[in-house]
Amino acid sequence: MSHKQENSEQIEISISEENGELSEKKTKFENLFNFFGHSNRSTTSLGDADDDIVEKLEIIKEKIEEHRTLLLINKKDQTLYKEINNWVYENPESNLEDTILKFNPEEYHNSDALAKVVFNYSSPDFIIRYKDNKDDDDLNRKQKKRENFEILLLRTGLILEHEIDTDGIYTYLKIIAPFDILCEVAREIKLKIRINKESLPDDLSILDQYYKSSKSKIFSQFTYKIDLKKQASLFNKDCLRNYEGAEPGKNIAEIALHFFNTSRRNLLVHRVIITAAQINKKITLQEGKAVYVKRKVESLEIKKLLNEGVYDEFYPIHDGPAKIKKDSIEKNNLRAQLNELWVKGSFRRQPIDKIREYFGEKMALYFAWLGFYTSWLSVASIAGIIVVIYGLIYAASGKFEKSSEKFSAIWDNALTAPYALIMAIWATCFLETWKRFNSSIQYDWDVMDYEKDELPRPEFYGTTLRTSLITLKKEIHFPYKKKLVKIIISIIIVLISIGIVIVTVVVLIKIPAQLQVFKNVKYVAPVITAIINLATIIILNLVYKNVARFLTNFENHKTETQFEDSLILKAYLFDFVNFYSALIYIMLNGDASCRDSCHDTACIEKCIEQSKGLTRLTIQLAIIFIGKQLIGQIQEILIPWLLNKWNSAKSADWDTLVKKYADSGRKNSEVPQWVEDDHLPASDESIMTEYEEMVIQFGFLALFGVAFPLAPLFAWINNITEIRSDAFKYIKALQRPVGHRAEDLGMWEKILTIISFIAVLTNAIIIAFHSIWMENQFKKYTDGDNNKLLVIKLGFVLAFEHFVFIIKLIFAYTIPDVSETVKIAIERERYLSRLVLEGDVPALDEYWSDNKDDSSIFSKGGSILLPRKFAKYKAQ
Incomplete structure (x- = not known):
């Protein structure tokens, strides 16, 4: 299920799932029980959902190695994975960036995430761990719940992979988010990304000199920002290039890998995981109108699964080891940099x-x-x-x-x-x-x-x-x-x-x-x-x-x-x-x-x-x-x-x-x-x-x-x-x-x-x-x-x-x-936003003079004489 908004009218309503069935009927005892916070059900009836189209999804399992299994629900993704895998096999000198460039994410949906699977990327976005205990009487129930939850994750567009540890005890569910999914969630949570200076109109280039010459901390660097939700689609070649981190000189592979840092990625993926149990379902209102509602499958919420022991751990991973080489700080390992600058930094x-x-x-x-x-x-x-x-x-x-x-x-x-x-x-x-x-x-x-x-x-x-x-x-x-x-x-x-x-x-x-x-x-x-x-x-x-x-x-x-x-x-x-x-x-x-x-x-x-x-x-x-x-x-x-x-x-x-x-x-x-x-x-x-x-x-x-x-x-x-x-x-x-x-x-x-x-x-x-x-x-x-x-x-x-x-x-x-x-900076940002997004004409310089004689703008007959009007004034 994509995070894109449905065109139909949305009604947010929480309805629980019991024994695999979505239910709306409630007794007086259940109402009392819900009051004390044990259920997330709505008391509002929405009518029958007989006209809803439902389907049973099956997980496609693709064996990578003996201990690794790729999980998919889309046959197109399975075909694309095989194509990427074959291309890498035929081009052994290629790296992850080359592969993403070959299979451009703008043309091949999910290709950046699938390429990471092929290269056994060392930094998945999130980890969920579980242990299958053969002596557990509840093993089948837990396995079924895990399967259902993984289907929900796959429907959001995430790519999943199972990896078993060397002892064969723990299974790590590695979650990798395609770049376009991250962009959708970024718009949903209204994350702000700065626009790069190259995307601004030419008549605003003088701002660079102003910011560089300013002694103010706020204006020490270009601080123009735009909310992602103001763009029709972030993952669009024309719009994407407007943002810092996606400058015209960078290729799509660099952008897909590094546009969102690891902290941002784990925030966005965390949002997808904790809302995966919310599904859109078509129902008919009492007046006969068909709408889509957001329903919560309560039994498959990640926190509940953790409490029940279906999963054991749920965490993002560090960028890498905290220790670094003596002579250098690792370029892409912020953890190692912080260990050097912060932990060992004494009184810095x-x-x-x-x-x-x-x-x-x-x-x-x-x-x-x-x-x-x-x-x-x-x-x-x-x-x-x-x-x-x-x-x-x-x-x-x-x-x-x-x-x-x-x-x-x-x-x-x-x-x-x-x-x-x-x-x-x-x-x-x-x-x-x-x-x-x-x-x-x-x-x-x-x-x-x-x-x-x-x-x-x-x-x-x-x-x-x-x-x-x-x-x-x-x-x-x-x-x-x-x-x-x-x-x-x-x-x-x-x-x-x-x-x-x-x-x-x-x-x-x-x-x-x-x-x-x-x-x-x-x-x-x-x-x-x-x-x-x-x-x-x-x-x-x-x-x-x-x-x-x-x-x-x-x-x-x-x-x-x-x-x-x-x-x-x-x-x-x-x-x-x-x-x-x-x-x-x-x-x-x-x-x-x-x-x-x-x-x-x-x-x-x-x-x-x-x-x-x-x-x-x-x-x-x-x-x-x-x-x-x-x-x-x-x-x-x-x-x-x-x-x-x-x-x-x-x-x-x-x-x-x-x-x-x-x-x-x-x-x-x-x-x-x-x-x-x-x-x-x-x-x-x-x-x-x-x-x-x-x-x-x-x-x-x-x-x-x-x-x-x-x-x-x-x-x-x-x-x-x-x-x-x-x-x-x-x-x-x-x-x-x-x-x-x-x-x-x-x-x-x-x-x-x-x-x-x-x-x-x-x-x-x-x-x-x-x-x-x-x-x-x-x-x-x-x-x-x-x-x-x-x-x-x-x-x-x-x-x-x-x-x-x-x-x-x-x-x-x-x-x-x-x-x-800060007040000036905020007003400045609003002004620039109007110029770039709304197409306003830049403000003119104001003029003041001690000379109060206005005779030059009147003719001898008393008619007013005005300067020629230009279609556009250039900012000074």
């Missing part, structure tokens, strides 16, 4: 453009943000170091009788309040400047309209039909009332989960203080509490993640961005309570836990004395903050490395595997890249985890950083390590992720903004109620009256947060989200 600047090219915009955006955030942490680190240095000098001044007050003075001194103000301004400036930087990235990476043009998730289902106000066609719809009910249920479950965490944290804080062994030992109870709390946080976090994902699936979001935003919000609400609740409890009621355990006045006074200052809060923050970062680094580096070793040990020793392939008698005696990648752990959802870790870190700094001014320094050191450890992880230790796109941080950006506002209040409370230095200043105006002291503290909180909020709003207003340079 991150190669963001290469990261984007290899991993896609979504991952590149994360690393761009992480680098930007880390650079801003250096500013906060300097401020924190200054506070601590001043505190050390202040503590050494000998003004303190008690060692506890001397220790607390290191970060509880005259610079504490100014530091809190600086951190509030720092958070605002960081977020506002990031928005500006992100707008530049959006423009340069062609993702400004990504969310607006985003297609529905394959998992999304509707329960009614409605007429689209945009297309005036029928479309599936999930009513807002039903969605609201699901969201309310989800909120209730989330609140219950959060309540469990709060109770757990309170118990963990109170129990150590009740134990007799800790009552007379200073700071032991806070340390034990913090350690136990950290362990509990990690355990609860693992449990809640599964709950959050189930609830988000249950809510039935239409696009992947909406799904991720909802999941992120749930995850962070839990993280907020999980990680910060103990600190908030101590901040609001710091001495209550130990005071409740006392039974006499002396004990209470001692307890209150020990709880004064920032020490208790600092200990809790330092242990949780530093401990979480250390555990995070261990998880990110050690666990993938151990999994890699474990997977390798389970299958075979690497040297043994190399020897097996060398002795196998196969034409390709080297270990294929997909077999190497099969030993690596999957990288699914890893980017969300990375963001989550950094946003939690930002929350610690913003909300409680005043209690531990060295926290930004530890965060900066952690993030410097994090960038390189993440680089190592994605380049060497994990399977390659799909090159997904993204235009911004989404929900993470909103969360960061909210945190920065909450932080103003938390810092004001910490300074007013926990700072001994600040309390001593307040006491100068109270004459020993505790009531006056409380009023002054509350007044300080109110004044501080109002003052800081005003400053934050001023900075937020004065730093625009989109720079003037």
